[in-house]
Amino acid sequence: MKLAHLPLRVSIGAFFLNSGLSKRNLEGEAAQGMHxxxxxxxxxxxxxxxxxxxxxxxxSEIAIGAALLVPFVPATVAGLGLAAFGAGLVQLYVKTPGMREAGSLRPTQQGVGLAKDVWLLGAGLTLVLEGLTHGRRLG
Incomplete structure (x- = not known):
């Protein structure tokens, strides 16, 4: 793991790990609502x-969190998992009625919670690109 990736991977990894662990025993109405x-x-x-x-x-959340936190998992691998999960959340935001203002990508008050998850997609893609390009500069 590159030292420069440490803040990104630890903060997002810990968040994902906690979120996944908190959903382990989800049942009933909570599971139905999420589903x-x-x-x-x-x-x-x-x-x-x-x-x-x-x-x-x-x-899934536990696996992505662990991949981000474990130093020997390559940035590209951890980034692919994070980007895929982030893309799913962006899809959820775009397709769920009431999350966006009419005719726009701008979130409604209700949609801010999902719209902000675009950062997961961006962080995942950053790790993938960094891993694939090994820090080469554009141009």
Whole structure:
């Protein structure tokens, strides 16, 4: 792990690990609500029952958090996981009614919580690009 990646990887990794661990035992209405919102953006997820979806989401967040925190996981690998997860959240933001102002990408008050997750996509892509280019400069 590059020293310059340390603040990014530790802060996001710890956040993801905590989020995943807190969802491990999610059931009932909480799992149904999370699943319902995800299905609204990605209808293919309706094939999973809510409890299974919550478990898979929990495991995904734990895996991404661990990949970011463990120093021997390459930036490209950790970044790909983070970028994929971030892209899913951006899709959730774009496809969920009421999250954006009409005809715009600007978030409504309700949508700010999801819109801000675009930073996860950006951070993931930064790690991927850094890993692929080994710090080469543009131009």
């Amino acid at each position: 319902g919102m995800a299905v609204g953006a990605m209808p293919q997820l309706s094939q999973l029952d809510p409890a299974r979806f919550a478990k898979l989401l929990s495991y």
